[in-house]
Amino acid sequence: MPTQLTVGADGRWMPRVGSIPPSCVHEVFRAVERWADGRAVIRLHVGEPAFRPPRAVHEAVTDALRRGRTTYGPAEGIPELREALAAKLLRRNGHDARADLVFVTPGSSQGLAALFQTVADPGDEVLLPALHWPVHLQQVLLAGLRPVFYPLDDHFRPDLRALADLGGSRARALLVNSPANPSGAVCRPEHLRPLLDLARRRSWQVISDEAYEDFVFEGEHVSLASLERDVPWDERIVSTAFSFSKSYAMTGHRLGYVVVANHRLASAFGLVQEATIVCPQMPVQYGALAALKSDTAVEANREHLRRAAGLLAPLTEAGLLAYLPEGGWYALLEVPAVGLDATAYAQALLEAQGVALAPADGFAIRPEFDEYGRILGVPTDLAASRFLRVALCGDHTVLRRGVERIVEFAAKG
Ligand SMILES: Cc1ncc(COP(=O)(O)O)c(C=O)c1O
Structure with missing residues (x-):
């Protein structure tokens, strides 16, 4: 260009x-x-x-401050939180990722922005839902990418047939958001499986925004990456962003995490994080450890x-x-x-x-x-x-x- x-x-x-x-x-x-x-x-x-937020979060953050846990830390997050997140991903989301694919991020927003920078090169196309959270679009544009918008069906879920016709040779990534902002639509396995098959056939990377994972009203949330557990690591394509803002009401704490699809992406994503955030906030990471024990x-x-x-x-x-x-x-x-x-x-x-x-x-x-x-x-x-x-x-x-x-x-x- x-x-x-x-x-x-x-x-x-x-x-x-x-x-x-x-x-x-x-x-x-x-x-x-x-x-x-x-x-x-x-x-x-x-x-x-x-x-x-659960009271335990407040106490853990305060305790971390009192103990002087306010230094720089690892760009990818403290090891004990990454381990705890890998365990949560296995227990609640059906992922089998190890901690070295998990990155703690200042809000899932930053994780998503870093993912767009990681999975595509400037000028590449990213497929976004016709109705999307406006920050997704801003992040795509900030990364120098071109948005292409895919239609939604009458339940505001991706319209697979229309999606199959989209995306030129520069289409590189597909964003899926379930449960969705702004519609409240939820994709079930019967919608997600063909979506994933299509993305694989077209060599698209998939970014799954699961900030609202804990807010499915009937049945269970299905995490897209859990559907590629049988795929060899090197061939996996789904990277997922999660948030502490919604499940634990930690909106102002600014904490989320990303699990990237494979180790190749992990080293690229790690570089974006080094250059962008240096490291996630230390005290809040201890709050996150406490939050993960607050299922009720x-x-x-x-x-x-x-x-x-x-x-x-x-x-x-x-x-x-x-x-x-x-x-x-x-x-x-x-x-x-x-x-x-x-x-x-x-x-x-x-x-x-x-x-x-x-x-x-x-x-x-x-x-x-x-x-x-x-x-x-x-x-x-x-x-x-x-x-x-x-x-x-x-x-x-x-x-x-x-x-x-x-x-x-x-x-x-
Ligand atoms: C669809 C979606 N993804 C991600 C986020 C980001 O949440 P946070 O950066 O607070 O983790 C939001 C917040 O409104 C959202 O609506």
Whole structure:
């Protein structure tokens, strides 16, 4: 690809990164805070949970601080945490990875960003779901990769037939997110197996984002990498990102982990980590060790979300729910046919009822590039402007009130 300096509207040089679209999640958050200005708002636009980290996490972090465990450490994480994570991956996810393929990361976000840098080269294509967490797109663009968007079926799961027709010779990686943000869709083995077969046939690497692994409401979460346990190590293609933010409500602790597909990727990933983070935060890693012993907290948190999904019944009855979530922290509402797109509807709902939701078009940006790979524009997929994302992880009373007000607003037409 030829290179050319990126030039802004004023004709002066601007960094390429400056043309990457901001995340709608952050933008909506800022816009609602500006609007609120002292007004009461029912905040269903952000995924901050009502539950808190287990007490043992707080104690372990405090203890680590007291003992002076605040030095630099290994880039890949402390050995005892990597061992504990390998044991968890075997016990709960059916992986057989040893600790040397496990990397502790500052949030799964950083792990995902590092994976995109590891599995593909600048200019390569990455297949992203048509509706995706906007940070996935930002990470792809930051790594100098080209996004190609694959359609979803009517349950918001990857549309396999359409996916089979996508991806040119530079397609290098496929991102799968189950349970999914923003739809709450869950892929079962019957969806994952053909997906994996397709990726293998096409020589794609697979990045599986399983941040919401502990929030499947019926049945079990199936970790994609567990389906390639019979494949020789060198031929494995699935690398997975996990998070402490969701299962243990450790959102601000910033801790996640990645298990890479094979040892070749491990040495490349290790290099990205050395250069990017030097090492994960030391005290929080001791908190993570304590969190891994808190299975009851995970069960209680899953129950919180399962009950929250049950509180959406009035939306279903009013014909407003696009899809009853099978997992995760979010649901998608369908904007009633009143001649407003999701952004305008969200604004009207906020002003009339004080309920904040996130319009889904920000989850469906389709950047346009020029011949030099510069982003020329960031239109959105019009199909997504029918949807609004509702966060379910907050307080149940607040969610119940929010649902009532959404139904009331829709009834007024
Ligand atoms: C789909 C998805 N993946 C990953 C993350 C990142 O979580 P964290 O960086 O807190 O581990 C989020 C957070 O919202 C998410 O929605």
